Amino acid sequence: MRALLQPVIVRELGVVLLKPGSELMSLFGGGRVLIERQPESMANLETGRVPDARQPLGDDTALRSFFLNDKVIHAAGGISGLDYWLLRYAGGRCQYEHSDYHYHEMTVMHHEPGSILLCGYCDNLLRGQHTEALASLARQNVISWVLNSIRVALSIDNAREISLAELSWWAVRYGVTDALPESAVRNALRLPDEGKIGRESDITPSVPATSILAEKVSKVTLPEPLPKPIVGVLVDPEPPQSFMRRPKRLRWQCREYLAWVKTQPCECCHQPSDDPHHLIGWGQGGMGTKAHDIFAIPLCRKHHTELHNDRLAFERKYGSQLEMIIKVLDRAYALGVLA
Structure with missing residues (x-):
């Protein structure tokens, strides 16, 4: 259970009523919900939604060089992907806490080694400044974003910590194992610590763990990465159909684009989709047909079912499908998926 619920006990009837509150009602929208005793680790948490699991790998100074490596940042989606994540999923609050005033509109300021989420006022205040405090904040944003990208890529829930083995497998999949530090690779391969040696006669020249991993990776056959951009949008200003009195409508289809959409987090809960x-209820498609593939939204199974069960109720709760499509298209162009 990923939420703390406030119980109301009716002793005369022996009934326990749970009051989850409007912000937690989505957890009860479908499927089964497990109710269990509160663990000791949650005793000091306030009533409400439990925050995502802390990721100890993000605090490991030995892995900092990996998270900040240019190849790793590129594999996670590039700086434009970081900017999108900050604007969409990083809480929606200005990260500069030393100002007494904050504007309501958010923007992103680039600062080595990444980006910082700021309000319009603080963006004007800090523009052009480069301090260690801002660099530390930008560094933490990069680390949190890379960890989130790993969770999405490996379909790991936000409530669970990422293990070193999972991080290493992501590095293998995306071809960035050479960025892993020696200590992390030794740990992942469960090699003995070089400092723990016995008799002098037992000392033998050691092979770097990174070279052992590189040899193992060379034997792994991975699918060829899709070329960038994965979809080239062609523009024909004078298509043949435009000269017909009753042109036959063509449905735009692209399996590569749909495959990319499926890799994005759910637009409702931000869990792996x-x-x-495909857009429904807005005049798109026809009898027995779908809307164009370009009008696709990443959704988890729960929210996809909820949308098809009652479109109007879904849009009142989560927002218009059109707004979601605009956000997905904006990210697709920003990341170079569409060009």
């Missing part, structure tokens, strides 16, 4: 949902 299961389906690319």
Whole structure:
């Protein structure tokens, strides 16, 4: 259970009523919910939604060089991907806490080695400044974003810590194992610590763990990465259909684009998505047909079912499908998926 619920006990009837509150009602929208005793580790948490699990790998100074490596940042989606994540999923609050005033609109300021989420006022205040405090904040943003990208890529829930083995497998999949530090690779491969040696006669020249991993990776066959951009949008200002009195409508289809949409987090809960949902209820498609593939939204199975069960209720709760499509298209162009 990923939420703390406030119980109301009716002793006369022996009934326990749970009051989850409006912000937690989505957890009870479908499927089964496990109710269990509060663990000791949550005793000091306030009533409400439990925050995502802390990721100890993000605090490991030995891994800092890995998270800040240019190849790793590129594999996670590039700086434009970081900017999108900050604006969409990083809480929506200005990260500069030393100002007494904050504007309501958010923007992103680039600062080595990444980006910082700021309000318009603080962006004007800090523009052009480069301090260690800002660099530390930008560094933490990069680390948190890379960890989030790993969770999405490996379909790991936000409530669970990422293990070193999972991080290493992500590095293998995305071809950035050479960025892993020696200590992390030794740990992942469960090699003995070089400092723990016995008799002098037992000392033999050691092979770097990174070279052992490189040899193992060379034997792994991975699918060829899709070329960038994965979809080239062609523009024909005078298509043949435009000269017909009653042109036959063509449906735009692209399996590569749908495959990319499926890799994005669910637009409702930000968990790994299961389906690319096609726009419904806005005059798109026809009898027995879908809307164009370009009008696809990443959704998890739960929210995809909820949308098809009651479109109007879904949009009142989570927002318009059109707004979601604009956000997905904006990210696709910003990341170079569409060009």
